[in-house]
Amino acid sequence: MAKRYDKKQEAARKMRLQQQREQKRKQFMVGGGILAVVVLIGAIVAVGLYLNQSYDINTPKAKHSQYGLSLGSSKGKVKLELYEDYMCPVCGQFMKGDPQNQVQGSEDIITKAAEEGWIDLTYHPLGLLDEHSTTDYSSRSASAAVCAADEGQDKFLAYTKTLYANQPEENGPGLTDGKLVSLGKTDDVGLGSKFKKCVDNDTYRGWVNQMTDHTTGKGITSTPTIVLNGKQLDNWSSFYDDFTKALKKAGYKVK
Amino acid sequence: MSTTKSEDTRDAKASTPEKILPWVGLGARLLTGVVWVIAGGIKLSDLKQSVYAVNAYQILPTGLARVVGIGLPLLEVGVGVLLILGLATQAAGALSTVMQLAFIIGISAAWARGLSIDCGCFGGGGQLAAGQHPVYIWDILRDVGLLLCSALLVWRPRTKFSADQMIFTTK
Numbered sequence: 171m172a173k174r175y176d177k178k179q180e181a182a183r184k185m186r187l188q189q190q191r192e193q194k195r196k197q198f199m200v201g202g203g204i205l206a207v208v209v210l211i212g213a214i215v216a217v218g219l220y221l222n223q224s225y226d227i228n229t230p231k232a233k234h235s236q237y238g239l240s241l242g243s244s245k246g247k248v249k250l251e252l253y254e255d256y257m258c259p260v261c262g263q264f265m266k267g268d269p270q271n272q273v274q275g276s277e278d279i280i281t282k283a284a285e286e287g288w289i290d291l292t293y294h295p296l297g298l299l300d301e302h303s304t305t306d307y308s309s310r311s312a313s314a315a316v317c318a319a320d321e322g323q324d325k326f327l328a329y330t331k332t333l334y335a336n337q338p339e340e341n342g343p344g345l346t347d348g349k350l351v352s353l354g355k356t357d358d359v360g361l362g363s364k365f366k367k368c369v370d371n372d373t374y375r376g377w378v379n380q381m382t383d384h385t386t387g388k389g390i391t392s393t394p395t396i397v398l399n400g401k402q403l404d405n406w407s408s409f410y411d412d413f414t415k416a417l418k419k420a421g422y423k424v425k
Numbered sequence: 426m427s428t429t430k431s432e433d434t435r436d437a438k439a440s441t442p443e444k445i446l447p448w449v450g451l452g453a454r455l456l457t458g459v460v461w462v463i464a465g466g467i468k469l470s471d472l473k474q475s476v477y478a479v480n481a482y483q484i485l486p487t488g489l490a491r492v493v494g495i496g497l498p499l500l501e502v503g504v505g506v507l508l509i510l511g512l513a514t515q516a517a518g519a520l521s522t523v524m525q526l527a528f529i530i531g532i533s534a535a536w537a538r539g540l541s542i543d544c545g546c547f548g549g550g551g552q553l554a555a556g557q558h559p560v561y562i563w564d565i566l567r568d569v570g571l572l573l574c575s576a577l578l579v580w581r582p583r584t585k586f587s588a589d590q591m592i593f594t595t596k
Contacts, residue, residue: 343552
């Protein structure tokens, strides 16, 4: 009698275990299903956000052609196109000069020629080297420069000079948006709260991206690229002499 | 009758830790869940920064870093909500464990390579300013703690006040 009872009990225990296992299995499957649904929803939202990351394309208030800032004067007899990137160390050398290799910096003569109206200058501040910083410094600095251009070419040229003077190292974090703003507010440049708002809102990221795409589409993929009177220079280091010659030839008193 | 009694005592013996564990599990669930929701929520409020923070680890190529920078905060919030509700606890705990493990590896890698970055665990992130020194060990210890909490939920997914309990318990 007792033995039979044990058997019955044994069977009941087995069934209970079986049920427990069954429930665990069910719970595991349903749990996995719920998690999969949550991950899927997350993935869909992520793709949406990813695709939505493109910036609005705001055309600058500064004078501009379709894909570049128009500086100097359209009546200037020398035509110059500059393609630069504030992240690019060679652009820094080109603009500031390289005393070690006896290379004359070009920013002063470009600034003077633009302000005197000697040249018809199209300046392309490109966002080409975003992968050379962890924070898309190329695009951020270029769009900040367009913000500066909105408030006059003297501001743009002074800001460009300041950006090169404070150029961050490649493959680092670049300068923060806050630093980009405070550099614009220095006495050398003299920008204010309108500029800060423009930078904080990433106002010209879209325009800079579009300009960069257009430029690489034309086959210009490295900086600095210089087109003087319609002719692309083979080597930027000859620019200073070539440019001075062209100005003199056009009748401007360079020195 | 005597056999029934002995079975009762066996159940009672087994249930001593079984009584405490669901409460411990509840604590683990809420702690981990709340941390995930906060961490993910802060990142979601500035996705651009989140992408930069991933970039700063210099592990993933830029395109993939962008995907992770956007996808990870969403995943964090999702896992966090599941854990707080106690819904799909075991699966969510497993994913939580894997994610913590990935963070620990990422931070250790940054440490080993001598990078000077903010882990970006709760928003922020990126390179530290000159003169600032990273204290990776605290980030790692915190993540190890959360990893253990998550692993507990994989081992013992039955916890108090969970949606799972309400859905699956048959009476």
